[in-house]
Amino acid sequence: MDTSTTDDNAPRLLMRLTVALFLGYMAVALSLPVIAVYVTQWPGYGNMLAGLAVGIAFASTIISRNHAGQLADGRGGRACMRLGLAGYILGGVICAGAGLPILPYLTRYLILMVGRLVLGVGESLTVVGMLGWGIGLMGHARAGKVMAWTGMAMYGAFAVGAPLGLALFHMVGFGGVMMGCAILPAIGLIISKGITAPPVHAGRREPFWRILGRIWQPGCALGLQGVGFAALGTFISVYFIHRHWPYAGLGLSCFGLAFVAMRLLCGHLPDRIGGVRVALVSLGVEAVGQYLLWCAPSPVMALTGAVLTGAGCSMVYPALGVEVVRIMPPHLRGTALGGFAAFQDLAYGATGPLTGLLADRTGYASVFLVGGLCATMAFIMTLHMAARRQQETILE
Numbered sequence: 001m002d003t004s005t006t007d008d009n010a011p012r013l014l015m016r017l018t019v020a021l022f023l024g025y026m027a028v029a030l031s032l033p034v035i036a037v038y039v040t041q042w043p044g045y046g047n048m049l050a051g052l053a054v055g056i057a058f059a060s061t062i063i064s065r066n067h068a069g070q071l072a073d074g075r076g077g078r079a080c081m082r083l084g085l086a087g088y089i090l091g092g093v094i095c096a097g098a099g100l101p102i103l104p105y106l107t108r109y110l111i112l113m114v115g116r117l118v119l120g121v122g123e124s125l126t127v128v129g130m131l132g133w134g135i136g137l138m139g140h141a142r143a144g145k146v147m148a149w150t151g152m153a154m155y156g157a158f159a160v161g162a163p164l165g166l167a168l169f170h171m172v173g174f175g176g177v178m179m180g181c182a183i184l185p186a187i188g189l190i191i192s193k194g195i196t197a198p199p200v201h202a203g204r205r206e207p208f209w210r211i212l213g214r215i216w217q218p219g220c221a222l223g224l225q226g227v228g229f230a231a232l233g234t235f236i237s238v239y240f241i242h243r244h245w246p247y248a249g250l251g252l253s254c255f256g257l258a259f260v261a262m263r264l265l266c267g268h269l270p271d272r273i274g275g276v277r278v279a280l281v282s283l284g285v286e287a288v289g290q291y292l293l294w295c296a297p298s299p300v301m302a303l304t305g306a307v308l309t310g311a312g313c314s315m316v317y318p319a320l321g322v323e324v325v326r327i328m329p330p331h332l333r334g335t336a337l338g339g340f341a342a343f344q345d346l347a348y349g350a351t352g353p354l355t356g357l358l359a360d361r362t363g364y365a366s367v368f369l370v371g372g373l374c375a376t377m378a379f380i381m382t383l384h385m386a387a388r389r390q391q392e393t394i395l396e
Contacts, residue, residue: 010137013195014149017137020085021130021153023188027088027119027181028057028154029161031095033237033252034169034177035112040238042105047238049109051356054234056113058348060120065345068124069338072132073331078197080334081129085189087122091115092182099175115178122185127154127341132334135325136198140333141271143325147318148267152260155310158233159256163249166237206332212339214327217385218275218320219343224378225283225316226344228290228309228371229255230351236293236306239364245299251306258310266315275319275326276386282319283379286312290372294365305368312375317344320382347374 032054039050072080095115098108127150134146168177212219236251269278289308296302321340328336355367 010139013137014134014146016191016195017081017130017134018149018153020188020192021081021126021150022157023191024085024088024122024126024185025154025157026161026184027092028123029157029252029256030165030168030177030181030184031092031119032158032165032233033162033249034165034174035116036234036238037166037169037241038174039109039112042109045105045109047235047356047359048353049356051234051352051354053109053112053116055230055348055350055352057116057120057123058230058345058352060117061124061348062342062345064121064124065128065338065342066335068128069335071125072128072334072338074200076197076200077129077132077134077136077334078192078195079129080125081133082189082192084122084125084127084129085185085192087118087125088185089122089182089189091117091119091122092178092180092185094118095181096175096178099173099178119181124338124341124345128334128338131337133195133197135333140325140330144270144275144318144322145267147321148263148270148315151314151317152263152267155256155259155263155314157256159253159260162237162252162256166249206335211328211332211336212342215324215336215340217381218323219340221279221283221378221381221385222316222320222340223343223347224374224381225286225313226347227351227374228286228368229313230348231290231355231367231371232293232306232309234352235355235359235364235367236302240299240302242364243299245302247299247303250303254303254306255310255313258307259314262311262314263318267318270315270319270322275322276382276389278315278319279382280379280386282312282315283375283382284312286316287372287375287379288312290368290375293368294372296365309371316378323385 035053036050039045039053095112098112130150135143138146165177237248240248286309289305289312292305293302296305324336324340358366
């Protein structure tokens, strides 16, 4: 068991946390493509209700981000992350109840919503705890690396979990998939047990809304970027099925693999050259990927759009997150990062039901047009941030 943290073993401990997060986030990845397919099979339950079942988890994540950040700042990232992994387990067990065929559809849907709400709280605690724990181990100068590894774990889980979730859905049903969503985070909880917590920083706390006021620009850009991912994650499998294309489970895999590859190749860049520059390039690539998905005439072109979307989304969070870490004192970073992530959660939570309503009226391709337009707006906002940063540098 690890009893102390040194510069030499910090990367190894971060790797263990990354594995634990990967296993925990499989609770999200396995369920995400399955829920829309499962709910839309019920009579009278369309894309909007399916999108709501997906997006409701992000609503509870948004609401709990402040408390997760305060827990990470006050008790440390270790306690926060491990509590979040336990939330994943509980959420998976509850959602499994929605797979009982003896229950009426309304009861199943309500159980599913409760489980998704619990899962959202688990996600908030786990990710904020991972960031606080990881930055505490590695130091704030390598915050970008911690965020890059965090993203690799999350979206690597998407790359594996999306096709695995659909395959398990056809083999063992919805309840079996949800039990898998409970078992894998339990393994992650065991893996993280022996890693010690770094010291907790003391300092004067600030109201959450004041912290949001200091980070709103990178937060809004992050939220706009998240629309494209949420649209892809919720509807790309159904989009392929509706167009009678093969490889319906590969859309999220292509996204996740491209995401992880970019983190491996470019994860050091925000710490080295600055987050704003990296974010500008990333947002441009994401916008191209979303527009390609919108007008794709074939599954190969659509998968190419998914790859570009994943490559573009990959570095936006660590790039803009480095800017948040730069302007916030250590004792407020957990709350600040929780608030920063809440902008993305808001995009995730709203995108599912709103784009589901849009898809019912104008077709699935339109949701990717919305994602492309939002990425373009985020690019413009980040360009304004870059201009302001340059002006501040000149004045200094």
